[in-house]
Amino acid sequence: QVQLVESGGGLVQAGDSLRLSCAASELSHAMAWFRQAPGKEREFVVSFSWNGDTTLYADSVEGRFTGSRDNAKSTVYLQMNDLKPEDTAVYYCAAERSRYGMAHRLEYGFHYWGQGTQVTVSS
Numbered sequence: 323q324v325q326l327v328e329s330g331g332g333l334v335q336a337g338d339s340l341r342l343s344c345a346a347s348e349l350s351h352a353m354a355w356f357r358q359a360p361g362k363e364r365e366f367v368v369s370f371s372w373n374g375d376t377t378l379y380a381d382s383v384e385g386r387f388t389g390s391r392d393n394a395k396s397t398v399y400l401q402m403n404d405l406k407p408e409d410t411a412v413y414y415c416a417a418e419r420s421r422y423g424m425a426h427r428l429e430y431g432f433h434y435w436g437q438g439t440q441v442t443v444s445s
Contacts, residue, residue: 324348324417324434329339331413331439334405338443340402344436349396354422354432355389357411357441364414368400369425376425383409405443412438 325347334340342355354369368389369378377389383402391398398415416432423431 325338326415326417326434326436328413328436328439331378331441333442333444336406336443336445338405338427339401339403340405340441341343341440342413342415342439344398344400346396346398346415346417349391349398349417350421351417351419351434352432353391353398354416354427355398355400355420355423356416356429356432357409357413358438359408359411362411366427366429367413369427370398371425372422373375378425378427380427390427402441405441406410407443407445410441410443412440414438 327338330342350362374391386403387402400441415436417434419433
């Protein structure tokens with residue numbers, strides 16, 4: 323059982339930056355960030371292999387968002403720069419069921435989920 327707790331969300335203006343954190347009870351798993359905007363399906367943002375060697379980004383955030391993980395602190399991060407109103411969503415941290423997995427974009431492959439943190443970007 324992996325427990326995940328996100329933090330760092332808030333209300334910002336377009337062009338601002340925000341850093342999300344996800345504290346995990348253990349961090350030997352492939353991890354990811356997903357987001358869900360109002361009235362839309364949850365979508366992939368970024369994922370990391372268990373050791374951080376591979377990071378995958380959604381096209382919509384590549385170049386603006388940077389994902390990272392610190393296994394020693396059992397924490398993953400999402401640095402979001404140049405935020406846009408369309409980035410407004412609840413952001414979720416997720417972990418795979420098994421340890422030592424590779425990065426991927428498939429929502430169904432992630433078993434453990436945090437409660438989410440709201441990010442709102444005003445224009």
